[in-house]
Amino acid sequence: MSNIYLKPNIGGGIKTAGLKSTEDFKTATLPLPKKVVIPFTHHIGAPSAPVVSKGDHVFVGTKIASSTSFISADTHSSVSGTVSDIIELHWSDGSLRPSAIIETDGEQKPDPGITPPEISTREDFVSAVQSSGLIGLGGAGFPTHVKLAKTKQPVDTLVINAAECEPYITSDYRTIMEETDEVIEGIETVLRYTGVKKAVIGIENNKPKAIELLNKKLNGSPEIRVVPLKTIYPQGAEKVLIGRVTGRAVPSGGLPADAGTIVLNVTTVSFLSKFVKTGFPLVEKRITVDGSAIAKPGNYLLPLGYCIGELAENLGGYVRSPERILLGGPMMGIALSSEDFPILKTTNAVLYLSESEVSTIPNNNCIRCGRCAYGCPVCLSPVEIDTAYENGEIDELKTLSVKNCIECGCCSYNCPAGRPLTQTMKLAKALLAKVGEKK
Amino acid sequence: MTKLLSVAPAPHIRSKKTTNLIMLDVIIALLPVVVASGILFGLNALVLIAVSVAGCVLSEYLWCRLMKKPQCVQDLSAVVTGILIALNVPASLPIWQVLFGDVVAIIIVKQLFGGIGYNFVNPALAARVVMGLSFPASMTSYTYPAGTLEGMSGATPLSSIDALSNATPEAATHLGKYADLFSLFIGRHGGVLGETCALAILIGGIYLIIRGIIKPIIPLSFLATTFLLHYAFGSIAPLHAILSGGILLGAVFMATDYTTSPYTDKGKLVFGVGCGILTAVIRTYTNTHEGVTYSILIMNLLVPYINKLTRKKPYGGAAK
Secondary structure, three states, rough: OHOOOOOOOOOOOOOOOOOOOEEEHHHHHHHHOOOOEOOOOOOOOOEEEEEEOOOEEOOEEEEEEEEOOOOOOOOOOOOEEEEEEEEEEEEOOOEEEEEEEEEEOOOOOOOOOOOOOOOOOOHHHHHHHHHHOOOOOOOOEEEHHHHHOOOOOOOOOEEEEEEOOOOOOOHHHHHHHHHHHHHHHHHHHHHHHHHHOOOEEEOOOHHHHHHHHHHHHOOOOOOOOEEEEEOOOOOOOOOOOHHHHOOOOOOOOOOHHOOOEEEEEHHHHHHHHHHHHHHOOOOEEEEEEEEOOOOEEEEEEEEEOEEEHHHHHOOOOOOOOEEEEEEOOOOOEEEEEEEEEEEOOOOEEEEHHHEHHHHOOOEEEEEEOOOHHHOOOOOHHHHHHHHHOOOOHHHHHHHHHHOOOOOOOOHHHHOOOOOOHHHHHHHHHHHHHHHHHHO | OOOOOOOOOOOOOOOOOOOOHHOOOOOOOOHHHHHHHHHHHHHHHHHHHHHHHHHHHHHHHHHHHOOOOOOOHHOOOOHHHHHHHHHHHOOOOOOOHHHOOOOOOOOHHHHHHHOOOOOOOOOHHHHHHHHHOOOOOHHHHHOOOOOOOOOOOOHHHHHHHHHHHHHHOOHHHHHHHHHOOOHHHHOOOOOOOOOHHHHHHHHHEEEHHHOOOOOOHHHHHHHHHHHHHHHOOOOHHHHHHHHHHOOOOOOOOOOOOOOHHHHHHHHHHHHHHHHHHHHHHHHOOOOOHHHHHHHHHHHHHHHHHHHHHHHHOOOOOOOO
16 A cells, blocks of 8 residues: 555754743743734635624634635634724735734633534535634644545644754643643544544654643554654654654655645644633644744744734733844744734744844855755755756756755755755745746 | 844854855965975975965965955965965975966856856865976976985886886885885875875874765775776885875875866765876876876766766656
């Protein structure tokens, strides 16, 4: 059976300083913000349509945007209060995304309409999850119910991503430590409704306590297995993880199902187990807050839409001037241009980095050392893609398979000449897409 | 908040290993060889090295200045080239001749093709060839460390071995008398500044490998191939062959130059074996002394093709 799958060809990756100093910080809560800013669309796929307007009153869990197609997701209010305005929020890619500003009334009343979902079949499960607003919580934000739906390809393995390979971030680790039962129940729930026979939890071996705890609770479970992985970034990249835990490769341009797998983040399955019991939609996230600029780093359970500036104020402000504020980790996270940006469904960390924590190397000539190629987890040659892109060689870019790039950042990290290779990969992919459209 | 946030594409952290730190590590790795040349050949050697470094750095500085290009001497690559050129000349070379080599390496071989990363052959080796052709007498009048055995003036161990093996079939049995392995290892024999002391070169090479500056693939495959071929050809005793001439210096410091060697692991193996074959063949079947130099330069030219043929297969297969 397994010989129908490609063998994974995984490159070196990189060894980063772990910097996981918040790993022993238990999840805490913070005062409710005065207002939240919730974009209607957080996911990859068709944008959601707003179902609230200015002046509407909402409860915690009230739907504020509705999915418009199968690959789309609902969005819910994280607070009780009043929609004070609908604005266009500047997104990191330069686009504008409609978002609701909701002023909190401090009561945090849950929406009275919320009831546990009735699920008896896989179809029920998929549509229930679609109404929960759940999207991949690891960062990419693909609507979860789409992954749970029946596929043409046979799927025999559920892969749980608990690698958490980005430096600084410990929120998934805290989920495992504090919600171990929910994680396991969530996995069992997914196995039950999808009919997939076994699950493997891929986790980096820099989290021995979590591995021990999971193994203890699983108690030799025949269907769920923990697979410790070497601590090498990016073990948690979907394709790399599938390769490591199943020995199969996702073909170029394919999906995890093409390798017989469904991949879910550990926090995603924990949410699922809570959701099937209560029907309560996704309105809050466990966030790692770190970086040497912030007074009180730690892990916090925060309502979606909590703005970064107010978060800093409620955490005792800045002890150093923040040079760069990131949503996500330092390898793939997005640098914010304003403190008015909110926490999203896909956010797992907010890093307030001071100048000394951010590397800026001037861009020099490539010395052809090949460190980018050794680091590339999907075995591309950024050194040659860089040259081909600069020379506008479309055919060469195709030959070099730049479309396979997972944008993990290893090539830029490794480059001694400070070349922005990962950005070049993204630009090269965009260039190929543009050329493809014209034809 | 008055200070604006900086915005840049990910990743926001980078490895500390920058181009100039890599070059600094190469300079550190060359220090044992520099010190050994000072001990073996005297003050003259150190003067040549200092002049050569100054010549390269000045050439690079002036070029960037006059051509109104961003200044690049701070990347330290000109220092490395300067040291390597000096290590490739005999201690008795007139100073103006080494300066000539510096200008050839930096201006013609490196900067005219676009500066660091764009030279298609190793600048120091290209300079060695140009100097060898321009000043054939002074480039081959090897001086000898104090205390070297008599009867060897005017020849490196390789050429005396050559002469012997051409003359008598028992040459191999006499080898010990002319250059015993220990003398070869510590550098007590004739040659250019940097090639005689195997011990110093090995220390430098091990340093480069430990610091992750080079992978051992090229040096090992280069040396192993030459060793085996000399054994097969029966021309020179294999161990003498890899301890004499420029092969160790070439395998550790010249053939591992990033820009002019393949970046793939398989490519490095092909490159090392290629250098090894060419060296053994040139040494055995031609009359030139420059086996190592020419073999590395020829392989330099093949690097783009080797890279192309030895690229890793992408995860998930080639993109459609």
